[in-house]
Amino acid sequence: MVDLQAVLDSIYKELTPRIGEGRIADYIPELAKIDPNQFGMAVVTVDGRVYTAGDAAVPFSIQSISKVFMLTLALGKVGEGLWKRVGREPSGSAFNSIVQLEHEHGIPRNPFINAGAIAVTDVVMAGHAPREAIGELLRFVRYLADDESITIDDKVARSETQTGYRNFALASFMRAYKNIDHPVEHVLGVYFHQCALSMSCEQLARAGLFLAARGSNPMTGHSVVSPKRARRINALMLTCGHYDGSGDFAYHVGLPGKSGVGGGIFAVAPGIASIAAWSPGLNKVGNSQLGAVALEMLAARTGWSVF
Ligand code: DON
Secondary structure, three states: OOOOOHHHHHHHHHHHHHHHEEEOOOOOOOOOOOOOOOOEEEEEEEEOEEEEEEEOOOEOOOOHHHHHHHHHHHHHHHHHHHHOOOOOOOOOOOOOOOHHHOOOOOOOOOOHHHHHHHHHHHHOOOOHHHHHHHHHHHHHHHHHOOOOEEEHHHHHHHHHHHHOHHHHHHHHHHHHHOOOOOOOOHHHHHHHHHEEEEOHHHHHHOOOHHHOOOOOOOOOEEEEEHHHHHHHHHHHHHHHHHHHHHHHHHHHHOOOEEEEEOOEEEEEEOOOOOEEOOOOOEEOOOOOOHHHHHHHHHHHOOOOOOO
């Protein structure tokens, strides 16, 4: 086994001169305020060891990474019936694109583009008031990470509520096709709060460990999903987790992963470890520039690519 702490230290050292690269997401005003000069990384292995580098303990807005947790909840609720509401194919389009929805009868391509994630949130809301659905997700993530200190940043949620016109368009469009059951403001209220989950690299890697360990968290003993479901969620992350950058991420990193516009990337080395990298500057498709480079270095130095 490679010396993981030495690998993380070397990546951190080599990337330090590049911290600040990329462009911060500024379409959500509250996210535009973040200091770009931050970089962190955490690896949690299936045998329960934790390795960190840089700003691994600093909470950040996980944004679209939350879609993995909401997808897990939705599959737990309705099982494979979920796929009547959303597809499982890469979109090849931007995360917030509306173009495919009209041709495809309001059924989004996959659960990770915004339209797909909004439909997934609508599924989780069935039988719940919006506030309860937010509470359910927060409890789930705290349970996964075994950490009650995880919170939702209300300022970020409010900021996106005031400016998320594209998401209102996507949700309204899907509601017209009857693929959204709840009032658009309610669904987006939940969606914006899930995106505003605030977590550090270490918390994120702990929360996602079940996906690296056949559906159970070896640190807490909690059984979260079946091995088959964990495999399938990983398959979706590999093919769709980075939107129109998914092919490139698979090519360079070779691990299932999910990005967020807060600059986080969560990745899974199946059977080995869960990983989180964070740096706020984004590349042109909206994924963390340095986060992706760091994961490419980690995969190369550990041989963890799934290919
Ligand atoms: O809906 C949005 O636009 C954001 N709350 C989340 C987008 C996102 O994180 C895309 N990821 N790279």
